[in-house]
Amino acid sequence: MSDERLYSVSIEVNGTLREAQVPARLTLVDFLRDTLRLTGTHAGCEHGICGACSVLLDGEPVRSCIMYAVQADGRKLTTIEGLAQPDGSPGALQDAFCEAHATQCGYCTPGMVIAAHALLEANPAPAEQEIREAIGGNLCRCTGYQQIVDAIKLAADRGSKGGL
Amino acid sequence: MSATGQSGFRYIGKKRRTKEDPRFVTGRGRFVADIALPGMKHVALVTSPHAAARIKAIRTDKALALSGVQYVLTGAELCAGTEALLPGVDAPKVTRYPLAHGVVRYAGEWVAAVVADTRALAEDAAEKIEIDYEATEYVLDPEKSIAPGAPLVHPAHGSNVLYRRKFVWGPVEEDFARAEHKLALRVRWGRSATVPIETFGIAAQWDPGQQLLDVWASIQMPKYPDQIARALRLPGNAVRVHFDVDVGGSYGVKRGIKHTVLVGYLAKKLGMPVRLIEDRLENMRGGDMHGPDRIFDLQLAFDSDGTIRSLKIRALDDVGAYAGRSPLQLGKPVGAIVGPYQIHSVEYEPISVMTNKTAQEAVRGFGQSPTNYALESGIDAVARHLGMDRIALRKKNFIRKDQFPYLIPSGTSYDSGDYHAVLDKALAAADYPALVAARDAARKAGRLAGIGISSCLEPSGGNSSFEPLFNPKNETTTWMDSCLVRIDLSGAITGVMNTSSSGQGHETLVATVLGEVLERDPDTIRVVHADSLNALPSNSPVGSRMAIMLGGAAAGAARKIKATLLAIAAHNLHKDVAELEYHEGSVSVKGEPGQTLSWAQLVEIAHRKFHQMPPGLEPGLQAKFVWEVPTGGGLPTADGRIQMYPCFSFEAHVVLVEIDPETGQPKLARYACGHDCGVMISPDIVHGMTFGGIAHGIGAALYEKFAYSDNGQLESQSFMDYLIPSALEVPALTIADHCTPSPHTTFGQKGSGEAGYLGAPAAIACAVNDALAPLGASIAELPMTPLQIWTRMQLARAGN
Amino acid sequence: MVPMKAAPFEYARPETLSEACSLLAEHGPDAKLIAGGQSLVPMMAMRLARPAWLIDIARLAELQHLTAPAEGHADEVFVVGAGVRQCVMERDARACANLPLLAKALRWVGHVQTRNRGTIGGSIAHGDTSAEIALTACVLDAMLELRDTAGVTEISAREFFLAPMVTAILPEQCLAEIRFPVWRSADKNIQRGCAFEEVSVRHGDFALVSACAQLELDADGRCLRAELGLGGAAPTPLALPEVGAQLVGAKLDEQAISAAAAAAVELADPEGDLHASADYRRHLARVLVERVLRAAQQDARSKVGT
Numbered sequence A: 001m002s003d004e005r006l007y008s009v010s011i012e013v014n015g016t017l018r019e020a021q022v023p024a025r026l027t028l029v030d031f032l033r034d035t036l037r038l039t040g041t042h043a044g045c046e047h048g049i050c051g052a053c054s055v056l057l058d059g060e061p062v063r064s065c066i067m068y069a070v071q072a073d074g075r076k077l078t079t080i081e082g083l084a085q086p087d088g089s090p091g092a093l094q095d096a097f098c099e100a101h102a103t104q105c106g107y108c109t110p111g112m113v114i115a116a117h118a119l120l121e122a123n124p125a126p127a128e129q130e131i132r133e134a135i136g137g138n139l140c141r142c143t144g145y146q147q148i149v150d151a152i153k154l155a156a157d158r159g160s161k162g163g164l
Numbered sequence B: 001m002s003a004t005g006q007s008g009f010r011y012i013g014k015k016r017r018t019k020e021d022p023r024f025v026t027g028r029g030r031f032v033a034d035i036a037l038p039g040m041k042h043v044a045l046v047t048s049p050h051a052a053a054r055i056k057a058i059r060t061d062k063a064l065a066l067s068g069v070q071y072v073l074t075g076a077e078l079c080a081g082t083e084a085l086l087p088g089v090d091a092p093k094v095t096r097y098p099l100a101h102g103v104v105r106y107a108g109e110w111v112a113a114v115v116a117d118t119r120a121l122a123e124d125a126a127e128k129i130e131i132d133y134e135a136t137e138y139v140l141d142p143e144k145s146i147a148p149g150a151p152l153v154h155p156a157h158g159s160n161v162l163y164r165r166k167f168v169w170g171p172v173e174e175d176f177a178r179a180e181h182k183l184a185l186r187v188r189w190g191r192s193a194t195v196p197i198e199t200f201g202i203a204a205q206w207d208p209g210q211q212l213l214d215v216w217a218s219i220q221m222p223k224y225p226d227q228i229a230r231a232l233r234l235p236g237n238a239v240r241v242h243f244d245v246d247v248g249g250s251y252g253v254k255r256g257i258k259h260t261v262l263v264g265y266l267a268k269k270l271g272m273p274v275r276l277i278e279d280r281l282e283n284m285r286g287g288d289m290h291g292p293d294r295i296f297d298l299q300l301a302f303d304s305d306g307t308i309r310s311l312k313i314r315a316l317d318d319v320g321a322y323a324g325r326s327p328l329q330l331g332k333p334v335g336a337i338v339g340p341y342q343i344h345s346v347e348y349e350p351i352s353v354m355t356n357k358t359a360q361e362a363v364r365g366f367g368q369s370p371t372n373y374a375l376e377s378g379i380d381a382v383a384r385h386l387g388m389d390r391i392a393l394r395k396k397n398f399i400r401k402d403q404f405p406y407l408i409p410s411g412t413s414y415d416s417g418d419y420h421a422v423l424d425k426a427l428a429a430a431d432y433p434a435l436v437a438a439r440d441a442a443r444k445a446g447r448l449a450g451i452g453i454s455s456c457l458e459p460s461g462g463n464s465s466f467e468p469l470f471n472p473k474n475e476t477t478t479w480m481d482s483c484l485v486r487i488d489l490s491g492a493i494t495g496v497m498n499t500s501s502s503g504q505g506h507e508t509l510v511a512t513v514l515g516e517v518l519e520r521d522p523d524t525i526r527v528v529h530a531d532s533l534n535a536l537p538s539n540s541p542v543g544s545r546m547a548i549m550l551g552g553a554a555a556g557a558a559r560k561i562k563a564t565l566l567a568i569a570a571h572n573l574h575k576d577v578a579e580l581e582y583h584e585g586s587v588s589v590k591g592e593p594g595q596t597l598s599w600a601q602l603v604e605i606a607h608r609k610f611h612q613m614p615p616g617l618e619p620g621l622q623a624k625f626v627w628e629v630p631t632g633g634g635l636p637t638a639d640g641r642i643q644m645y646p647c648f649s650f651e652a653h654v655v656l657v658e659i660d661p662e663t664g665q666p667k668l669a670r671y672a673c674g675h676d677c678g679v680m681i682s683p684d685i686v687h688g689m690t691f692g693g694i695a696h697g698i699g700a701a702l703y704e705k706f707a708y709s710d711n712g713q714l715e716s717q718s719f720m721d722y723l724i725p726s727a728l729e730v731p732a733l734t735i736a737d738h739c740t741p742s743p744h745t746t747f748g749q750k751g752s753g754e755a756g757y758l759g760a761p762a763a764i765a766c767a768v769n770d771a772l773a774p775l776g777a778s779i780a781e782l783p784m785t786p787l788q789i790w791t792r793m794q795l796a797r798a799g800n
Numbered sequence C: 001m002v003p004m005k006a007a008p009f010e011y012a013r014p015e016t017l018s019e020a021c022s023l024l025a026e027h028g029p030d031a032k033l034i035a036g037g038q039s040l041v042p043m044m045a046m047r048l049a050r051p052a053w054l055i056d057i058a059r060l061a062e063l064q065h066l067t068a069p070a071e072g073h074a075d076e077v078f079v080v081g082a083g084v085r086q087c088v089m090e091r092d093a094r095a096c097a098n099l100p101l102l103a104k105a106l107r108w109v110g111h112v113q114t115r116n117r118g119t120i121g122g123s124i125a126h127g128d129t130s131a132e133i134a135l136t137a138c139v140l141d142a143m144l145e146l147r148d149t150a151g152v153t154e155i156s157a158r159e160f161f162l163a164p165m166v167t168a169i170l171p172e173q174c175l176a177e178i179r180f181p182v183w184r185s186a187d188k189n190i191q192r193g194c195a196f197e198e199v200s201v202r203h204g205d206f207a208l209v210s211a212c213a214q215l216e217l218d219a220d221g222r223c224l225r226a227e228l229g230l231g232g233a234a235p236t237p238l239a240l241p242e243v244g245a246q247l248v249g250a251k252l253d254e255q256a257i258s259a260a261a262a263a264a265v266e267l268a269d270p271e272g273d274l275h276a277s278a279d280y281r282r283h284l285a286r287v288l289v290e291r292v293l294r295a296a297q298q299d300a301r302s303k304v305g306t
């Protein structure tokens, strides 16, 4: 291996403190995927456009490909894995994605769910345009977004009925 | 065969959750980049900065000196160690290797591969490789490329033309002579592609003990394992492709054969697991996954009443510097060359030409969407010429529902359809009168608005009849697919499919079909992907074929299981099979419900009680079914007539576009699509793919282009410049379903994997031109970007 | 060849601004500051930027302030710490009330995810001609406070941008805060309005051209004060005080607006690229200046009596 300097990071990921030694240039998405083997977060462009790599940083959606792991030291992350039920089955929002068939190849899906989660936390009853804006930074090539928008509406409806 | 339409099924056509979604929504898909092999090494690529050049020298020592670097591979070694990849047409001198050797033919072409402990280290080393080039002449324009004296992309081939033939089907000249009107137009389909959000990736590992190459790849490609083995000079059974890798979208392009040969070679040579996950720039540039780039010259002959008599199409397609199956993308449209219209005769001249650009690969529809765009542009031109309503003109020329099966001049028989009904449904879904009112109101208020209509076919049930059509040396007449069904001792059902999936929901498809035939709950059925060594034959999910071919194979296998269960029951109940009835897995004597053998009992007999098995039956409970494409099996006639695909889905698009009269920015205000793909096995999946296809079509129509600079550099190589539409560009989409069952398929299903994309670009182009019409402006080129639209508006305004 | 993994670098996360300045002084041009990194990290991934040192100032408390001017003062400044994230600014009611133009500009900046990381100062320091925040700073004639080990330097935003991605900041300097002038007065008869518009191919993309304006009108609708500018229409964000001055005293009728737009276009000097030719950008500049002047006027009128 190379002689690149390593930095200690300790990051709370999905409620568990994770500590590692990483090179400064390791992006957060590579850290999650390769170091922690949390492969639910995907890389689609690695230059900050597609949103596939979205995670929640202290509750806010960010793109993990344009952030280095060292920048996340000491902070809290939630990834797609962290939005599932403890037994790994889909959480409420994820279940709405299943009900509306809001995923096809599944590649953009983790980022979409993260973006939708952040939206619904901030705005439990979003209008269609607000939904589209919230996922406007997440590209999907499979779905044409229609069933994703439907899923988020469904999750919001269910949430308003106490389901989320 | 069924003519019951969408009803009369137990599971088919019902709103049901898919089997795949739960793993994807929780981030538990297993994509190629998720696969970590112990000690795996990573590849970075050194690519050509020139559109064309001779490679004078490659110096790798500085790269090799870096710690963590395992190997540097160049073209000389790789070309000596592997077989060339060949194009799908007869052009043996147009060879392709994963790495350039001696010359480079486009900017971005791979020249050397570095293997290192991490990708970042591999990139560090790649920077240190020094290559001396001597730039040579290049050609970027396909029209210049076919002209005499053009620099040759592959001099050994003697020409830049890969394929050219003029087909004449029917009395074209007579029909032209007799027609009251003729017109000619030129339209251009810009270079775009499917650009999945997951790039292509491959990981490979060589086991010297077993002499076996294991391959995990994000692949969607027919005959992939065979091609790997051939190129690596291995027997076919020394390559094992794992089809259980989730593919993050493909829509045609994920044909990383060159990537695989490179990585397979390295894995074997180095004795280490090696992987190459394209980064986005590689994917867009050297990944060889651009789509068709076509100039169409059309001539139409028609009468004053709108009857279109004859059609001439010349299609010049720029495939870039190398070709796999891309020239054949001019071949598939032969099977729907007249679209949904009764056109008596056709002349078709496809020309596949090479230039110094990234190579073309299969894109959703395999050449059909550009052809549909050209044809629909022609229909609109006729309407304008005659001052006739576009809808009325289409309806006048549509094949009527009582005319099926309908033989088109190029030799394909369309199975079924009701084009008038579907177009009407689309118009109703769009509330056409309201759309017209909205457009006219916008125009009155000084804004630009236009309505677009398109109606087109989706040939489905993907066959490969264009191979023998375009290459007489190739006598491929089967394009089978298969399914294996096993019932285990516990009575659980497992379906085995034989290819990877890239978002089409095949596991749901197989489970639904098995459940339907065996009357067992699909939720209890598991579907797995075989690897290529234990797989039955498959030709992968291309050409909108899986609902038909995999669905048909699954049904065939399930019916065999059912027949076995009935035979076991007949033997044990001492009855004739005709006296029995099958219900939800148990078998009873008709009229004597007490006389029943349950599913569990039947399964137990098959697995344990050979003494209760009827003579001649195999023990265990499994069945395979290999299905040839319905209507397939024939070779083309001498004049190039062929039954291309078996089934023909139909779609009609209605769209309202508004254009900012000052900035030229288009905005889709309303979008409706009428769609008939026969019986839908999983409506949510069909709708999803159709929505996605429309969005992709919006991209091709308005946003996406692989643009080249004059010196042959790809300018749109990142997501900052190659613009995939987001949820803010794609409007709310409405689909109106219609069901005309196909007579050729198990349940009346047709294909839908390319739906939406096949008609959206045509409809949007039509709408933009309708919006620009009051200015006297028009655009005959995709994508219609704001810059393009504004430029046309300026020219028109200056002219007025 | 363009990779998608950054070249190696060293990382430091100083605890204080002065420590950050010392690090900058030590490493000079080899170092680069990172806050949100929303523009820098992609450039580093492609190795278009390859600093040997990355100094992370995202968490410096000294850069997180949002300070509103005291009530009752006319033309005070609203001070924004350079490290304030765009999302924080956009949600801050006082900031939006005091700097309505910036609030409007922020709606055009990237997407939710990038605004959650991107900072006000970072966007300015990056020096992109099409950056909305940079344009707003120029149009409002904000003052930028630059810090280094020697102390504090101030520079007007209008003098800060030199060329595409080139600013007046020295390698050892850190942008510490931005002081945006706040337009207000006790005179209830003065109507104030602003507008921000841009054209991009897709939502959230870099603007092909952007324009913004902020106006004060008297009770008769006569222009008392006007500032406007263009992004993407010149190598740097372009404030157009001379065009604003030309509007003062006039009623903003269509004639005045179109004269202002024509004057603005005279001062524009756009480049052509893949998505927009220079001519198209000039045209958009004219259209957008007209639009923001109309919209700002409308905005002002809509507030009568409030």
Ligand code: FES
Residues within 6 Å of the ligand: A042, A043, A044, A045, A046, A047, A048, A049, A050, A051, A052, A053, A054, A063, A064, A065, A066
């Ligand atoms: S991978 Fe991070 S935005 Fe595309």
Ligand code: FES
Residues within 6 Å of the ligand: A102, A103, A104, A105, A106, A107, A108, A109, A139, A140, A141, A142, A143, B197, B248, B249, B503
């Ligand atoms: S589901 Fe495939 S990219 Fe969105």
